[in-house]
Amino acid sequence: MLEAPPADSRARARTLLMGLQDSICSGLEALDGEGRFAQESWERPEGGGGRSRVMKEGRIFEQGGVNFSEVEGDQLPPSILSQRPEAAGQRWFATGTSMVLHPRNPYVPTVHLNFRYFEAGPVWWFGGGADLTPYYPFLEDAQHFHRTLKGACDSVNPAYYPVFKPWCDEYFFLKHRGETRGVGGIFYDYQDPEGVLYKGQDSQGLAAAVSGATGAISQSWEQLFALASACGHGFLPSYVPIVEKRHPTAYGERERQFQLYRRGRYVEFNLVFDRGTIFGLQTNGRTESILMSLPPLVRWEYGYSAEPGSREALLTELFTRPQNWLDDPGLVERCQPHQAVG
């Protein structure tokens, strides 16, 4: 029997996640300088609702969305019940904040964040993560992003990052392309005090990468709440310095076209594989809010492959494969000939 959550668990999760939406939107508006988030509040006939915030045509962000939602229902969809059979027949509650940013400048990476909390009868769990998808390869950006998220994880428990980092590589994997979505970050799901951090739910593809990191640690509701808070509030410091560094870089049609092409992979992942998208569509979610993650303009090109030795090839060959960004000294040399910009 799972330890019961605090009596005010839903209110605390809501406050955390709405506050996260607020602070992220404020930070991004300050960063963009011109773009503003427009909010739409909505209600779901089956229970609950949310507030969707979208920035269009900002100075830095071509489009960005930050959604908060809090929804309830009578029966979780099969994809979740297969992981939590104890939730069958139970009324469920879920609240989450999710964000996807599509910058204009191809040197600025796309980024995604999601933190969520579920209760369903006797069970409850936290999930979350953040991952970075660059269009052009900069080792120091990948390292900064990972270092910051690792710091947030470590502040709660140093056992987290070594598990959540490979889990992210595994989850954001496009099987039909043999590629990760980008340089990853952290990802976790179904976290509760039963303590098994990683149960191999996402065991296709990259499961081997997490062998040796599948142990269990003790964790309470409070620790998991603290983890969501630390990582959620760690997002702006993980991303804003990268934007400030890359946004001033001039780019041309080649870089823009490559960005539009790579955005196609983002669409493929979100529509074919993403658990949040599928959950939203399965539970009669608000379609416009769910698909706000799709880029404003996207290109597909049959048979494209990057010129050997180019920065585009480095992106594909090294930055869409799992790497030990913080611990592999060989990465510097492998990136060296490609780092020049312009």
Add this chain to the structure above:
Amino acid sequence: MLEAPPADSRARARTLLMGLQDSICSGLEALDGEGRFAQESWERPEGGGGRSRVMKEGRIFEQGGVNFSEVEGDQLPPSILSQRPEAAGQRWFATGTSMVLHPRNPYVPTVHLNFRYFEAGPVWWFGGGADLTPYYPFLEDAQHFHRTLKGACDSVNPAYYPVFKPWCDEYFFLKHRGETRGVGGIFYDYQDPEGVLYKGQDSQGLAAAVSGATGAISQSWEQLFALASACGHGFLPSYVPIVEKRHPTAYGERERQFQLYRRGRYVEFNLVFDRGTIFGLQTNGRTESILMSLPPLVRWEYGYSAEPGSREALLTELFTRPQNWLDDPGLVERCQPHQAVG
């Protein structure tokens, strides 16, 4: 026990479907006048292969793909076995020709065609269809497309069109948008001599539309082969006159932007719902050939809705809902105020 197919069934299916690819490509090159199909032949490690033909940057077609493939394997994926449990554990053979065309001019509709033949141990079946996705609403185009396909169906059996037309509306349905992909056409699957034309496999959404049309008729391998041939070779006459009529129409940025936006629905359908795409990705198909159906340039816009009374609104409200294109005299009046172009 199913009647066995002819001894040369695979060779005959192959000849029909490769010939269909050839004649469609020739017809489309003649129509385009500038674009040419480039062919890539490929082999699949597990058995079989195909020839992918793509036209890029033609005069009329921004991109078009016509694929032929012939593949084999040891075990069909679960999505098919659930429909044909007798095929479990049986080595399977499948051959098909599929096509998607993305025209440049927003007044010219996108169109899709697929005809396929399966054998797996004691069972075999034919599937196929063609459907039209306009960006701007022209009643006479929808009627011409349906009338031509109905004629092809009727040449084999007049019982087909009244079943395959609503089946198409049901199959090409985007549940999360509450829209059909376009004005439909015909769709059929799992057709064999057991004779039940429509088993309600696609029973979500629009099942009610086919009530009264779910009867069984007698049909042999030869009749189903003739059906694929008639409908396949009926494609050019169903589509070419529409292109010839609409392509000369001048258009502006408004029409182009609406076309790019509506192309997003095509991506959503193909990646979330399409059985052929899912089969290809599940059976380790050639990713580039499978995703050749995706448009070359696509736009998403959060919260878009068409101006009331506009042609864009008519497209959404009438041309993405199932209609009796050939039998509903009220459609003329409903389309009247919007038919003006330019």
